[in-house]
Amino acid sequence: MSEIPQDITHDQYAVRLKKLQDMRAAGSDPFRANCEQTHFSGEALKAYIEGQDYTVPVKVAGRLVVIRDMGKSQFVKILDQQGQIQLYVKKDLVGDEAYAAFKKLDLGDIVGAEGTLFKTKSGEITVKVDRYALVAKALRPLPEKWHGLTDAEQVYRQRYLDLIVNPESRARLMLRSKIVASIRSTLAHRKFLEVETPMLEGVAGGAAARPFVTHHNALGTDFFLRIALELRLKRLLVGGYDRVFEIGRVFRNEGVSRKHNPEFTMLEVYQAYSDFHGMMDLLKAIFADLCRDVIGATEIKHAASGQMINFAGEWRSVRYFTLIDEAVGFNLSAYRGKPEYREKAIEACQKLGLEVHSGWETYEVVNEIFGKKIEPTLIQPTFVTHLPKELCPLAKLNAEDPGLIDVFECIIGGMEVAPAYSEQNDPFVQREMFEKQVGEEVQKMDTDFLLALEHGMPPAGGMGVGIDRLCILLTGAESIRDVILFPSLRPTTAAT
Structure with a gap:
């Protein structure tokens, strides 16, 4: 001994x-x-x-x-x-x-x-x-009085102790498991096939985010921890799997906040011969099953505002620029495509007390209004539709207004829970959108995915659901750390 x-x-x-x-x-x-x-x-x-x-x-x-x-x-x-x-x-x-x-x-x-x-x-x-x-x-x-510890991070560093002495943590994290199980059941009932795709990627694609980089010694090349599941799953649509989903870990080498952890869990689901409207129906079905099988109620209390969020009622659907115009107090969208659009967008931001960085594109200026002044106010389930095309290069362009895309962002409790698209399946348009996204860094473009599209991908709807954010919403947690068993923390000396 x-x-x-x-x-x-x-x-x-x-x-x-x-x-x-x-x-x-x-x-x-x-x-x-x-x-x-x-x-x-x-x-x-x-x-x-x-x-x-x-x-x-x-x-x-x-x-x-x-x-x-x-x-x-x-x-x-x-x-x-x-x-x-x-x-x-x-x-x-x-x-x-x-x-x-x-x-x-x-x-x-x-x-x-x-x-x-x-x-x-x-x-x-x-x-x-x-x-x-x-x-x-x-x-x-x-510990005799766990929450009396001066170092609050010990709750996360020694989660095993938190689970022993804190019934609320035990219940919250067990509820997370039930939420994931319910989603799997909902999708299996609708004949979706669960698959697994690689976490190591040669090209970090499917989202605009900074990846983690690692090196494979045997192959003598760098790989990236995936930042999204999308491009692999859409290859499966090309391969003839008409309904697929994955619940998997993704990694983004970015900031840590109440709503962000460097590694997090995403559900991504794709359905051939559907579109973003079909994804609205699917998301509502997922929530209906969660309410019945996990929560046991169709309403929950929003922790921050105290409002009751009603999942059984009508989910609002509203266009992105309708909300922008309401927030700025004039018809900013009427200036889209005109020389003075940027000037008007910056002016609107400044009137709302928002800082504008000189290097921002106009769509980024406008999206700052949405992110800071609109999204936090959307407590009831809301589908925000028809966003600017620059915000997502993987979505189908709107037939009536090619400056917009056929998408929605579902906002609940002032937080984006699920984006969904009518997926872009035109290889020429997709290549053009990729080229604009990567600019001169063409090595960041997934050319193999473009090759797959040239073999023909059926029209499809696709959706991503942030499992951690969904758990924050449904459990009333204060932070993403409270719904992840072992959140990312700054290293410390090992316990003796």
Whole structure:
């Protein structure tokens, strides 16, 4: 056994280590033990039959989180994946030696217990323990008051402790798993095929973002961690897969904020012979299933504004430039294509108190108005449609106004949750849009995707849903860090 680390000032580590050493000296090693688990805590509680105490056998296991010593008996609670269940450990039932050993256990130890269910005088369903086993010794104590820690980032750095002592975190992150499972079920029911595509790309395409770069030694070339799933999935449309989706990690070497993490999870879904209107119907279906199967309600409270967001009502659909004109107080869109358009856009920004950078294109100036003054106000589900073509080179140009694209951005709770397009399938237009996007850096253009388009891609609708942002919305979390099990953090020295 190694020595106690020198920087451990709390004597609990030493006390617990001595207990472990004594057990091993007596021929018992908890780290070589195991136990059978027939029921999670929630399942055991449901298995109890009213009026039939001591008739339902269960085997449960979990971490000790409550200990109440009654002398010759103990009431303790263990924590597992589904929550807590109470155990009743009595000297007369488990025997003198086993009971003496049980009294030496500490909060945080992991035990398995076998017995039958009964209800206490206070009405709590409890396991009367016939035998138990210590299967892991906790050498470090649990934090007594987790949210009282001065370093709030420890919640994320030591997520395992957060999950043990904070029921809200446990419930929130478990809800995330249910949200993803519901989306998969919705899409499978509609005959979408789930696929996996590479995370390492020779060309970082599908979005305008700075990629992470890595080097493959055997191939002697640089690769990029993917910034989007789009171009691979659309190749599958060319290959004859008419309905495909992927829920996968994407990586962007950019800032960290309440809504941004360098690696995050995206759903991207593509349906041949559909368009952005079809994606509206699909997104509403996804939310309808989430409301029914996961949330259990058609309304949620928006944490920031206190408004009730209604998913069952009519989802508003409004054009991008309609909202711009309303925000600036005059018909700015009437100047599109005219020499004075840029001047009017800058003037509108300045009147709204927004800073304009000299190097911005006019569409970027206008989009600053949307991002800062419009998007945060859209609390109810809103489809913002017909955006400027410069904002997405992969969408189909609008037939009536080729300066716009057939897209929507779905804004809920003041946050973009899902963009969707009528996908561009004309290889000549797509090449032209790519060339404008990359400029002189032609090496950043995915020419293989253009080759695929020249073989023919069916008309299609495509949509991306930010899973992390969706979870922020549906769980009422304050930050993306609260819905990611292990968010990206600045490195620190390893714990001893």
